[in-house]
Amino acid sequence: MVMIRNPDCTDCRHHEGVEKVCELGRGDKHAKIMVVTSRPNSKAFAQVLHGHLSDAGIDPAICYFASAIKCRNFDMNIGRKDLKACAPYLELEIKAVDPDWILTMGNEALQAVTGHSGIMQYRGKILEAHGRKVIPTISSAAISRNPGQTASYMANLRFFAAQVYDKAAKVKPPTIHFINTSYHFKVLKRAIKRADVISFDIETTRAPTEFHPTARVVSLSGTLVIDGKTLVWALPLFHPQSPFRKSWQKALRQLVPLMAKVPKRIAHNGKFDCRWLRRFGQCDIDITFDTMLAAHLLDENREKGLKPQGTSRLGVAPWGIDTKDLLTTPINEVLEYNALDTYYAYHIYLQIRQELQDQPRLMRIFKFITMPAANLLIAVEQKGAWVDRSKLVTNGKIAREMRDEIERQLMEFVSASESPGSSLFAESNSEWPTDARGRPREVNFNPSIWARWFLFDHLRLPALAYGKLKENGEQDPSMAEDVLLELRDLHPAVDLMLKRSMWNQLVKAFFNAYDELLTEDDRIRTTFKIAGTVTGRLSSGKEDSEKFASGRPERGVNLQQVPRDPLVRGLFGAPPGFTFVEADFSQVELRIAAFLSRDRTMLSLYQQGEDIHAATASWVLGIPRSQVTKDDRKKAKAVNFGFVYGMGWRKFIYTAFTKYGVRFSEEEAQAIRRVFFEQFSGLLAWHARQRRLVNDNRRVQNPIGRIRHLPDIDSPEMFVRGEAERQAINSPVQSFGSDLCMLSMIEIDRQFKSADIAAHTIGTVHDALMFEVRDDHVGLALPIIKDTMENLPLAKKFGCYLDVPIVADISAGKHWGQSKELTKEEVYAWVA
């Protein structure tokens, strides 16, 4: 070891002012296990780390601890260059100790040992470097900052221990039956018919959707349970080496109907597989147990992918191939990978099912909400939302012309010679900005270096705020909307910049995206993620990118962020012969807050059917209820939503200005907050209750038992704890609101089907549902929608007695957001 150390090393800047130059690690010098981490020689650090290792079953006494950087200077950040400079010493150290296994902790150590960067991507995988096996995880210091990471960190350590000590995985790899003759295919059909359980999975080409011309199913695999025995099989389909390459669709048309009849159907993110199998098997198939959704329901913070679930639950090493292009991957590899997915998913199912059975409230949510929603969304995603093609063309043209015209006007301010001569329009005081190679930068009105030059140098506007402190110690002047609003009166270009930003956003994020994604049947499709949020809400957008090549148009606009501007929202609607129906829960989160807090004022307002936003407006503005305008009510909305979830007066001033254009002084804002909590005094007690609950239990739950884990409540940092406490207030409300909406969607769709009503669910936007109803069935559909939403079977299904009235506002017309809310009479006696 003496040979390695170089106390005179000056290879990187870290040697300057450090106590000991080139400090090597410590521990067993012939250890089988090497741990690469920052500051291995700090006593306090080592103590914590040794605790973690022991807990995971690794004896720290037989490890060698090394650092990626041998001169530890805590005032300096470590860059790639530093790691490179120090790499030879680490390499020598590895050779000298000669370990079989290396545990790297944190991104630095990962980079230093393997050369890869991206710890969140590589953690828990088995890599190879310097001829040894390497398993990366996050740094132990990250755990104390963010206790929320503890579970997966410990899972990584336990996995490392299992590999090092060669502990047999809990689940052994199965024998896989490859189906490559028509005889085997027949045997497979017979087996599926007899099976009680099927866990299945498909591999596909990287087509953007199952309807794309390049969409093919490359292989199909399954794990069957027949008479208590498992049978694992893999069927090649469109793969070039497949005997069924020419008849792959025919094979699916034979198999999918049989699979759909197996009593228990399991898959990991099965919504994806079911969409493809429906398309090519020409038969509806759904799932009874989705392991990804169940894992997420049990712990919304844990990695829910099949591989991380497999390593942490089953102790199996990450299996499989880099699925870049399946068609050029040898068939055996594809099939083995495909089959193992189904086998391990089946074993994960066995575990998770038990965990759900131990928590009956979660099981009920899974049974009555999660799985029905998943199966309903298969059809919703396949159907898509209808878009008015001619409107898309004309509205898009309007938006593009508006943006171009504004940019033309802005360009007049760019050339200094055309600037008016007043002091406000002073001549430029600096040179046109250049890039790193000295070339002039292009005009770019987006928040860019050029745009900052334009505003703050060329037009000499004052920089009122600055962005984040950068690595080089500089801060860019902020171009955020609220800052520009302050500068609006100083120069006409500011207003143009603001307007351009709005129109450009519409063009780029919406019109362009919709143009690209609109299919021939005039529909746009999204993917809803059921396990995409920590509260149980759906998220909407693109399919997981890993499944698809970059650069291609993909399935997936975000249906939940369609601007309310009629120019955009009005593009969506119902095709000829159909009516677009939107049903909104009225103020659902505030009603839930009233229910949970038991605040007497709020409860009685809702029980009397009064408008809580108007009430707040009259109190905070000090005017009688009758004088409250529509605008006042809108402002009160900001007050209500903010303060209910623990907003402070500073943030209130900020949001009141940026979102509603109202300025409040500090005194006014504090006074409004005070009045608010005087009126709704029950809210403060409720906030305190939620804080106590999360501090005691590290988790909170909503009225039907959906759990939000908040491990960050143990953070030593006040701010992080405060965050967890506010989440403890918001989560039960938001997640219950979402559950009401999901439950409605499921229940309404069920009734449509059983009454044979020609209506389709188009999607949800958190507290709203959208439907497409055949014109002659609107009168039948409207009462079902309203009745269901207002009278959900919460008591029957979840033992939850909601004593706040729930109200659904319904509107019906040709386009989204374009029609008037219906009165109760109109809902129950619809006249087209």
Place this chain on the structure above:
DNA sequence: GCAGACTGCGCG
């Protein structure tokens, strides 16, 4: 040329 951090903005 690509990934990651960061900002800004669309929605509830």
Place this chain on the structure above:
DNA sequence: AAAGCGCGCAGTCTGC
């Protein structure tokens, strides 16, 4: 001392 919550995506810039 200070503190709404929950999302997805486009765009810029940096560093390799």
